[in-house]
Amino acid sequence: MSRTIDDDDWWWLTGDSANIARITKSVGFNFKRDGDDFAHPAVLTILSPHGKIARYLYGITFNPYNLKLAILEATEERIGPSIAKVIQFCFSYDPEGRKYVFNLLKVVGVVTFVFAIGFVVTISYLSRKRE
Known part of the structure; x- marks a missing residue:
């Protein structure tokens, strides 16, 4: 109909x-x-x-x-x-496939960046604490 x-x-x-x-x-x-x-x-x-x-x-x-x-x-x-911003960040529209696809590279990049910043902050904190 x-x-x-x-x-x-x-x-x-x-x-x-x-x-x-x-x-x-x-x-x-x-x-x-x-x-x-x-x-x-x-x-x-x-x-x-x-x-x-x-x-x-x-x-x-x-x-x-x-x-x-x-x-x-x-x-x-x-x-x-x-959670629209998170969804928009994690997924992108594929016009050829006409569907949304998970943007693994972008998500892994952000997770890696967050862990790297956390590592640097932790190392800085521990080195200052020893002084």
Whole structure:
């Protein structure tokens, strides 16, 4: 069963490139030109009436219950827990495979960096303690 939506029922947010960049950056929506297209995550950002991010819903289809709950929480200015930044960091969209893939190299790099910093701090602390 397919459902069509009248063109008049769509609302589009339009603007110049500077304003588009400003709003997408403010909600953490990253995109990148890929030939004639744009590569970007499939995400719905739910904002509260005061413009705070209440929730991110990922995917190209949305569970009606989750969507309704996100809208109700946003309406009441209840900001839901979100690990969106972690998910965006750990996964990237593969336009050829048309799916999200785990970015192992990036995650291993960050873990290695954190351990290296921890090692340097520990060694510095221990050497100062001996003096």
